Amino acid sequence: MKLYVNNQYQIISIDIEPTSYHEVFTLDGTKEEMFGNWCDTCIQGYKYEPQCEFLFNEDGSNARDEKTGELLYKLDEEGNKIPAGYALYPFIDYQTLTLIQKQYEDSRKQIQALNAQIEYLSMMSGYEMEV
Amino acid sequence: MGKIWMPGGGGGTDLDVITAGAGDVLSGKVIVDKDGNPLPGTLTLSGNASDSQVLAGSTYYSTDPKSKRTGTMPNYGKTPTQINNIRINNNRFEVAVAAGYHGEYWANNGYEFMSFDQVANAIGLTAAKLKKGEVVCGRTGTFEGYVPTATDLYLRGNNKAGFTSTNSASAVSFESGGIKIYRAGPELKSANQVNFTPYNYLNIEVYYESYVNTIGNSKTNFKMRSTLWDGTTTISTGISSNITEGKSVTFSIPVSTLSLTRIVHIRIYVQYDALEDNNQWVTYTTVSWNGYVYRIWLS
Numbered sequence: 258m259k260l261y262v263n264n265q266y267q268i269i270s271i272d273i274e275p276t277s278y279h280e281v282f283t284l285d286g287t288k289e290e291m292f293g294n295w296c297d298t299c300i301q302g303y304k305y306e307p308q309c310e311f312l313f314n315e316d317g318s319n320a321r322d323e324k325t326g327e328l329l330y331k332l333d334e335e336g337n338k339i340p341a342g343y344a345l346y347p348f349i350d351y352q353t354l355t356l357i358q359k360q361y362e363d364s365r366k367q368i369q370a371l372n373a374q375i376e377y378l379s380m381m382s383g384y385e386m387e388v
Numbered sequence: 389m390g391k392i393w394m395p396g397g398g399g400g401t402d403l404d405v406i407t408a409g410a411g412d413v414l415s416g417k418v419i420v421d422k423d424g425n426p427l428p429g430t431l432t433l434s435g436n437a438s439d440s441q442v443l444a445g446s447t448y449y450s451t452d453p454k455s456k457r458t459g460t461m462p463n464y465g466k467t468p469t470q471i472n473n474i475r476i477n478n479n480r481f482e483v484a485v486a487a488g489y490h491g492e493y494w495a496n497n498g499y500e501f502m503s504f505d506q507v508a509n510a511i512g513l514t515a516a517k518l519k520k521g522e523v524v525c526g527r528t529g530t531f532e533g534y535v536p537t538a539t540d541l542y543l544r545g546n547n548k549a550g551f552t553s554t555n556s557a558s559a560v561s562f563e564s565g566g567i568k569i570y571r572a573g574p575e576l577k578s579a580n581q582v583n584f585t586p587y588n589y590l591n592i593e594v595y596y597e598s599y600v601n602t603i604g605n606s607k608t609n610f611k612m613r614s615t616l617w618d619g620t621t622t623i624s625t626g627i628s629s630n631i632t633e634g635k636s637v638t639f640s641i642p643v644s645t646l647s648l649t650r651i652v653h654i655r656i657y658v659q660y661d662a663l664e665d666n667n668q669w670v671t672y673t674t675v676s677w678n679g680y681v682y683r684i685w686l687s
Binding site: 284292295313 | 537538539540588589591611612620621622623624625626627628629638639640641642643645646647648659670671672673683685687
């Protein structure tokens, strides 16, 4: 599976190369394995983003800059952040995504019901209809 | 019997009293034998000791019979001495004692000692590593155990979230110091609901011992991979940087947009890249592993 992301590492397309993108990641596993039954709109609410090693306080909280409040990261000997892999996570509120998914599934059900109705009516009337 | 005629003198001297032979006379010197014949000496001193090899204060002759020498080797035979240095080298503990003579003091053995500080420093013993109140090598422990904070879901045996596993007991066992993983890709399920709303990250610390998979060739890029899901839908996935056998790694899963309270399921696998027979690189993402989960917490 290929994930195409923009410069915010937001997923903008899966497997189909968009006209412009920032980076493409090739991941093992199918779309279903990675995202279950999420619709494309929900998937576009996810980021696939490089992560860096955090600095933690003794209590386990993230260490932050006292003035700016920004997260602090571990640095290597040259003062660079230390890569810590990747994260695939929703950047849109998860409940919003679940609502979008619910609407998507409801509309799919409606379409299926309508298709079934059309098929039934066409069968009863003897007409063949393109569904 | 030989006689030596002493001109102007009285009678001859009796040489029968001579007992020295050539070996008794220093090489380069000449005496006469019992017959009055010259007898060159052959005796030489062939000692090879140096001053530093003879105890301080003791004297000896080396090669010059007219030069009595005095040793300089320090004598610790009767004095316990503190060792000079300690190091861990070649997978062993090595100590350096002062040069000199050691012995006779303690059951005919040398007697050296290390101070408590030397021992403690050498083995990295600190108060923080010692159980509170225990005294070892003069250091009083201050460690009170792993005390979970409010944000810990699991910390070295403290199972605040009530994690259980859907794996078999032999594959995932909850031990006093961590969750032991044996040939498994564990799935941990919390008994309690977890409120993610105030937090940005779910962090996981694991000790990676080894992987369990034989598929693929030229395996490389080993990483820990963890998926957070709610029982039906994958919510977030975190993938660590490359991992090394026998080392711990901490990685984080962003949860900042999860304004929800749920029973959580966490799956933790190893992933790696391997070369297939058709020369294609493939990433295997759900590889079982051996090791421990030490901590799961929100931040």
